[in-house]
Amino acid sequence: MRLLSKTIRETGATLLVWGTATSITIPFLWLIGDLLWHGWPQLSLNFVLALPHNAGREGGIGPILVSTGLIVSVCMVVALPIGLGTALFLSEYTRNNHMYGRLIRGSLDVLAGVPSIVFGLFGNAFFCQTLGLGFSILSGGLTLACMVLPILIRTVEESFRAISQDQRLSAAALGISKRATILLILFPAAIPGLLVGCILGLGRAMAETAALIFTSGYVDRMPESLMDSGRALSIHIYDLAMNVAGGNPNAYTTALVLVGLLLTINLFASWIADKWTTLNQLPT
Amino acid sequence: MDYAESTPDIRQAQDHSPAIQSWPPYQSTQLCCEPTAHIRAKNLSIAYHKHSVLQNVDLEINKGCITALVGPSGCGKTSFLMSINRLTDLIPTCRVSGQLHMNEVDILAPTTNLLLLRRQIGMIFQKPTVFPFTIKKNLEIPLREHGIHPKTSLASTIETALQQVGLWDEVKDRLNHPAQALSGGQQQRLCLARALVLAPQILLLDEPCSALDPISSGVVEDLIVSLRGQYSVVIVTHNLAQARRISDHVALFWSVDGVGQLIETGSAQHMFESPQHELTAAYISGARG
Amino acid sequence: MTLFSNIILSHSKIDFLFLWSLRALALSAGGLLLLVIVFLFHESWPYLTQIGLANVFTDHGWFPTEQSYQLTPMISGTILAACGSIFLAAPLGILSALFCHFYAPPFLSYWYRRMIELLAGIPSVVFGFWGLVVLVPVIAAWHPPGPSLLAGILILTLMILPTIMLIAHASIRQLPTIYIQSATALGLSQWATIWHIVLPTSRIGLLTGIFLGLARALGETMAILMVCGNVVQHPSHIFDPIRTLTANIALEMAYAVDHHRSVLFISGLLLMGLVIAFVSLAEILRYKTTYALTQ
Structure with a gap:
């Protein structure tokens, strides 16, 4: 009797687990399939390059891609040095119980959890109004920089921490200064991790919408400078879906482009990470 | 509750035929080391990822004896041990071929009820593997899962098991403390108690003393000796002196061209005093290995 | 010298x-x-x-033109959507992690994990778009109007599930294999091993994932904005449209001035406070795990 109920329990658990996996796979395939089904037929080089017409119902996404590229570039150019410096400081100059380090790490952890819409509010108040940058690509990029900073710092810090302590000790034994050890020995070893961090940050910036709505604005013209307002891909999708009747076909295609870009970025990151781990696992 | 009910036939999960072995523990009144084989391996080979680690092992483990498996690292002793309770199933790429029987039960048969098999074959690992719960819970989990929890006697069952491994006096006041707070030797004895509480017939010990300090190691060793006659014990050890002290039978494994093989087996006296094979002689004398 | x-x-x-x-x-x-x-x-x-903070709770409703800024319907919407999705996503995510680690054959486990990682990388606006054009009509056919609390919960579930699953999977993978081995050697069945050994020992990791998922659900904007209907009201059942704090900010920030703008920033502060609370909880738990592991 007990054996029977045990068998029932085991079978039940197995069914439950497999059922869960299936029930998650279905909407996922549905989503991807739907995007491909509706988006793929219109996808062409022309769509990628052309200007949008008629509020985006017709035409392409050329200027939007350019704006997205500019916003993301601003974001990375600003976030990278700050992120790198902070990560180096946290991994090489603070111990885990170091007060200053713990404060910074703690505030970054909280920052990582702050909703993007709140970053949007902050960006609007600080960059657009207080600094007087207005609705511009620069404001948007700077806001995104604040947002990706925590994720960037965490990945880079981890890649520095992953370097074996032996390397630091043997460098110290050779009388090499800490700065030189960092720049000449640790830095090259951490480059793959750095790249992965950058790419993940890039992906997060590109996927972002809420933080951009009232920092970089809605304008879908080709931007002429960083002070122009520019519309990001994600905002374009939002606008077409919510505010433009009949905008769905182009929204589908734009969504497909965005997902495709993000997918490429993520695949690239995991390819680097894989390659890196296999390299590290080689017998020395 | 009838204990026999909770130990159905190992060969078929649904069968409620009489038990092979009933609970409480099998108390041998015969001399230890009956000449009857408890486990028989015939032509047993083990391969990981198509890479053979053990080949053509023919070995009989006698009932109630302590059998020591010795030999250098990487010659397949642990793999052999893990194939006996089919723990090799947990390693995705591992394949075991040949024949392996416990009494008349075909261990390797796909229909074998693994849960009942493993209940009758206890195993102790190199490092103590207490679960990160309380001492009491460590013993309760296997008992409950195998349905051996006569509510009134749960406490006394636990007490008996702990007394059997000489741990009762040390821990009786802190059964609800985390097991990980115990010393290494105590943890290992708790693991032994956790295995014994299921009343197994066979105990597999994978270098049970190698991670312990000399004193705890001695305690655990004495404990193993006290199990002689009640259980068939298979112990992997790197410590030849230990094998000489405690074992009735010794089997020497050796890695030949990267593949583990059984070189020689026999009574401890035979193996240590008049080994036939030159490798055995060299290993025993400390010249090789 | x-x-x-x-x-x-x-x-x-x-x-x-x-x-x-x-x-x-x-x-x-x-x-x-x-x-x-x-x-x-x-x-x-x-x-x-x-005017004072208390007024955002005591005003008569959300009528920015009449200087009446009551945030409680938005707060209830936010909490209902987040809690609803966590109740769905937590078991699904943990079961998914168990699927990957114990049940699926290796190649399936690999691809399933890949799929979840991909799901984690899909931008919220795409989830929102899919919800708007696919999910909402399905719900509308079942029980009008369609844009509803339910739609929000379902989309949020899909979005936070990867967070929970990936963290749960990581913490399950960190368990010493010897625990599983010795549980198996004791003859514990698979589910018994999971129930008695795996889940209790990795519970801190599982909770961390749930808290981070909850934080993400509370702060999510675009998807919620697109599928929830954005009607300011306390929902009476699951098919009612709702508006969340985040959606409220996104919708009205563009033209808000003076006190209206101030109130939107207050709702930002509220969100931030909630999220900080959950992230800190998760971090404390994470700290405890690392501490427990080094012990």
Whole structure:
């Protein structure tokens, strides 16, 4: 009797687990399939390059891609040095119980959890109004920089921490200064991790919408400078879906482009990470 | 509750035929080391990822004896041990071929009820593997899962098991403390108690003393000796002196061209005093290995 | 000798500069949080001082033109959507992690994990778009109007599930294999091993994932904005449209001035407070795990 109920329990658990996996796979395939089904037929080089017409119902996404590229570039150019410096400081100059380090790490952890819409509010108040940058690509990029900073710092810090302590000790034994050890020995070893961090940050910036709505604005013209307002891909999708009747076909295609870009970025990151781990696992 | 009910036939999960072995523990009144084989391996080979680690092992483990498996690292002793309770199933790429029987039960048969098999074959690992719960819970989990929890006697069952491994006096006041707070030797004895509480017939010990300090190691060793006659014990050890002290039978494994093989087996006296094979002689004398 | 010590000195000078520039960069990164909080407070200040925080709970409704700014319907919407999705996503995510680690054959486990990682990378606006054009019509056919609390919960579930699953999977993978081995050697069945050994020992990791998922659900904007209907009301059942705090900000920020704008920043502060609470909980738990593992 007990054996029977045990068998029932085991079978039940197995069914439950497999059922869960299936029930998650279905909407996922549905989503991807739907995007491909509706988006793929219109996808062409022309769509990628052309200007949008008629509020985006017709035409392409050329200027939007350019704006997205500019916003993301601003974001990375600003976030990278700050992120790198902070990560180096946290991994090489603070111990885990170091007060200053713990404060910074703690505030970054909280920052990582702050909703993007709140970053949007902050960006609007600080960059657009207080600094007087207005609705511009620069404001948007700077806001995104604040947002990706925590994720960037965490990945880079981890890649520095992953370097074996032996390397630091043997460098110290050779009388090499800490700065030189960092720049000449640790830095090259951490480059793959750095790249992965950058790419993940890039992906997060590109996927972002809420933080951009009232920092970089809605304008879908080709931007002429960083002070122009520019519309990001994600905002374009939002606008077409919510505010433009009949905008769905182009929204589908734009969504497909965005997902495709993000997918490429993520695949690239995991390819680097894989390659890196296999390299590290080689017998020395 | 009838204990026999909770130990159905190992060969078929649904069968409620009489038990092979009933609970409480099998108390041998015969001399230890009956000449009857408890486990028989015939032509047993083990391969990981198509890479053979053990080949053509023919070995009989006698009932109630302590059998020591010795030999250098990487010659397949642990793999052999893990194939006996089919723990090799947990390693995705591992394949075991040949024949392996416990009494008349075909261990390797796909229909074998693994849960009942493993209940009758206890195993102790190199490092103590207490679960990160309380001492009491460590013993309760296997008992409950195998349905051996006569509510009134749960406490006394636990007490008996702990007394059997000489741990009762040390821990009786802190059964609800985390097991990980115990010393290494105590943890290992708790693991032994956790295995014994299921009343197994066979105990597999994978270098049970190698991670312990000399004193705890001695305690655990004495404990193993006290199990002689009640259980068939298979112990992997790197410590030849230990094998000489405690074992009735010794089997020497050796890695030949990267593949583990059984070189020689026999009574401890035979193996240590008049080994036939030159490798055995060299290993025993400390010249090789 | 003098030359030698000079070299040492100049070296240490550069090292000193290097360290201080790193410190400055770290300070700017760490100070960012403070800056964000200061600006949120700065913008909400007019309303907080002139009218008072209590009014966002006691006003008669959300009528910005009539200077009536009641946030409670939005707060209830936010909490209902987040809690609803966590109740779905937590079991699904943990079961998914178990599927990957114990049940699926290796190749399936690999691809399933890949799929979840991909799901984690899909932008929220795409989830929202899919919800708007596919899910909402399906719900509308079942029970009108369609854009509803239910739609929001379902989309949020899909979005936070990867967070929970990936963290749960990571913490299950961290368990020493010897636990599983010795449980198996004791003859414990698979589910018994999971129930008695795996889940209790990895519970802190599982909780961390749930808290982070909850934080993400509370802060999610675009998807919720697109599928929830954005009607300001306390929903009476699951098919009612709702508006969340985040959606409210996204919808009205563009034209809000004066007190209206202040109130939106107050709702930002509220969100931030909630999220900080959950992230801190998750971090405390994570700290405990690392502590327990090093013990």
